[in-house]
Amino acid sequence: xxxxxxxxxxxxxxxxxxxxxxxxxxxxxxxxxxxxxxxxxxxxxxxxxxxxxxxxxxxxxxxxxxxxxxxxxxxxxxxxxxxxxxxxxxxxxxxxxxxxxxxxxxxxxxxxxxxxxxxxxxxxxxxxxxxxxxxxxxxxxxxxxxxxxxxxxxxxxxxxxxxxxxxxxxxxxxxxxxxxxxxxxxxxxxxxxxxxxxxxxxxxxxxxxxxxxxxx
Amino acid sequence: xxxxxxxxxxxxxxxxxxxxxxxxxxxxxxxxxxxxxxxxxxxxxxxxxxxxxxxxxxxxxxxxxxxxxxxxxxxxxxxxxxxxxxxxxxxxxxxxxxxxxxxxxxxxxxxxxxxxxxxxxxxxxxxxxxxxxxxxxxxxxxxxxxxxxxxxxxxxxxxxxxxxxxxxxxxxxxxxxxxxxxxxxxxxxxxxxxxxxxxxxxxxxxxxxxxxxxxxxxxxxxxxxxxxxxxxxxxxxxxxxxxxxxxxxxxxxxxxxxxxxxx
Numbered sequence: 329x330x331x332x333x334x335x336x337x338x339x340x341x342x343x344x345x346x347x348x349x350x351x352x353x354x355x356x357x358x359x360x361x362x363x364x365x366x367x368x369x370x371x372x373x374x375x376x377x378x379x380x381x382x383x384x385x386x387x388x389x390x391x392x393x394x395x396x397x398x399x400x401x402x403x404x405x406x407x408x409x410x411x412x413x414x415x416x417x418x419x420x421x422x423x424x425x426x427x428x429x430x431x432x433x434x435x436x437x438x439x440x441x442x443x444x445x446x447x448x449x450x451x452x453x454x455x456x457x458x459x460x461x462x463x464x465x466x467x468x469x470x471x472x473x474x475x476x477x478x479x480x481x482x483x484x485x486x487x488x489x490x491x492x493x494x495x496x497x498x499x500x501x502x503x504x505x506x507x508x509x510x511x512x513x514x515x516x517x518x519x520x521x522x523x524x525x526x527x528x529x530x531x532x533x534x535x536x537x538x539x540x541x542x543x544x
Numbered sequence: 545x546x547x548x549x550x551x552x553x554x555x556x557x558x559x560x561x562x563x564x565x566x567x568x569x570x571x572x573x574x575x576x577x578x579x580x581x582x583x584x585x586x587x588x589x590x591x592x593x594x595x596x597x598x599x600x601x602x603x604x605x606x607x608x609x610x611x612x613x614x615x616x617x618x619x620x621x622x623x624x625x626x627x628x629x630x631x632x633x634x635x636x637x638x639x640x641x642x643x644x645x646x647x648x649x650x651x652x653x654x655x656x657x658x659x660x661x662x663x664x665x666x667x668x669x670x671x672x673x674x675x676x677x678x679x680x681x682x683x684x685x686x687x688x689x690x691x692x693x694x695x696x697x698x699x700x701x702x703x704x705x706x707x708x709x710x711x712x713x714x715x716x717x718x719x720x721x722x723x724x725x726x727x728x729x730x731x732x733x734x735x736x737x738x739x740x741x742x743x744x745x746x747x748x749x750x751x752x753x754x755x756x757x758x759x760x761x762x763x764x765x766x767x768x769x770x771x772x773x774x775x776x777x778x779x780x781x782x783x784x785x786x787x788x789x790x791x792x793x794x795x796x797x798x799x800x801x802x803x804x805x806x807x
Contacts, residue, residue: 446689524567
C-alpha cells in the first residue's frame, strides 16, 4: 500500500464525505436524523482534534527534550531546560496539590506567576498604536481617506469635541454605519468566496497547504 | 426549492453552489491543460526580495502562519493558505542560504506541521543540515507571551524579512510586526480577519487584505491547477458585485428585493 493512498487519498475521501453531510445538514430543512448524524460527527471531530492537540504538545516536549540533550551548550539549551522544568513543576502541582488543576493552590500559583507575567507583557501592547503613529504616512488617496475616517471616529468618541460641535457625533456614526459597513460586507464576501474556493480545492484533493506534506 | 432548502438560506446556497461549480470548472480545465494567466502579486515578489536582503545582511527571515493558526473552525482556511506562504518563504530562504526562524502560533498543534514543512523543505533543497530545531520557537499559549517572546527573538537575532500570513490577532502579532519593521525588516503580512486590516495597512511594507491571502497562498503553491481555481472565485465575486448593484437599483425602485434575498 503506497503512502499516497493512506496519507492522502483516504483522508481526502473521508473529509469529502463528512463535509458533504455537514454542508447538507446546514442548508436543507430541519431533518432530525441528519442533525443527529452531524452532531455525532462534530463530537468525533472534537475528539480527533484533542488527539491532534496532544500530538502537538508531545512534539513540543520531545523537541525541548532533544534540545536539552544537545552537546553544544547554547542559550536555547538552557531555555529548553527551563521550559521542561516549568512543565514538570506545574504537572506535579496539578497532580499532587489539593483539588488538582482546579484547586485553589494550583490556580493561585498559576495566576501569580504566569498570569502576572502575562499581564506585564500585555502592557507591551502600547507599541501597537506607537508603531502605527510612527509608520503612518499621508502619501496616497487611500491613506488620506483612512486618516480622515480615523479622525472623525476619534472626534465622535471625544465628548469634549462633540460638546463643542455636536454634528461630529452624527458624522462619525454615519462613517461607521454606511461606508464602513459597505466596505466590511464587500471584504467579507470576497474573503468568503476565497474560503469556499480553498475548501473546494481541499475537498477534491488539490490543496497542497497541509495534506501534501511528507507525501512522497 | 424552498421545500428542500431551509428558509433564509436559499441565497447562501446559490452562492455556495456557484462558487463550487466555478472553482471545480477552472480546476478541471486546468487539469486538462488550460491554465490561467494571473497577474503577479507584489506581496509575493517582495518575499523573494526580502530573502535576498536577508542573505546580504546575514540576518534571519521569519515565516509564520499567524499567531492564531488553528486547524479547525473559521481560522483553518487562513492557516492552510498561510502554510503555503510559509512553505514558499522557507523554500526560497533555504535555497538561497538564508536562516529561517519559525515563530509557532499559540496553539501547539500547528508545531508538527511547521516543523515538518521545515524538514521537508531542507531535504528537498538538498540541505538537510539547514534544519535547526531551535529555530522552530514556541512562546506559550498566551498572546502576550507570543508577542513579547517573538519581539525578544527579533531584538536578539535581528530581522531582515518578516512574513506573517494567515490567522492573525492584534495582541499576538501587531507588536512583533511593528518591531520587525522598526528593526529594519521588510514586513509582508496579512489576514482575512476584517478587524485587523488596518493593523497590516499600517505595519506591513507589503500588506495583504482579506482574500489577498488566499490568492497569495495559491500563487505560492506554484501549482497551475491551484492557481487556476482563483479565476473561478473571481467570476463569483464579479457576479456578486453585479447582483448587489442590481438589487440596490431594484430596492431603490421600491421593489421588495431584500425579501427575495432572505427567502
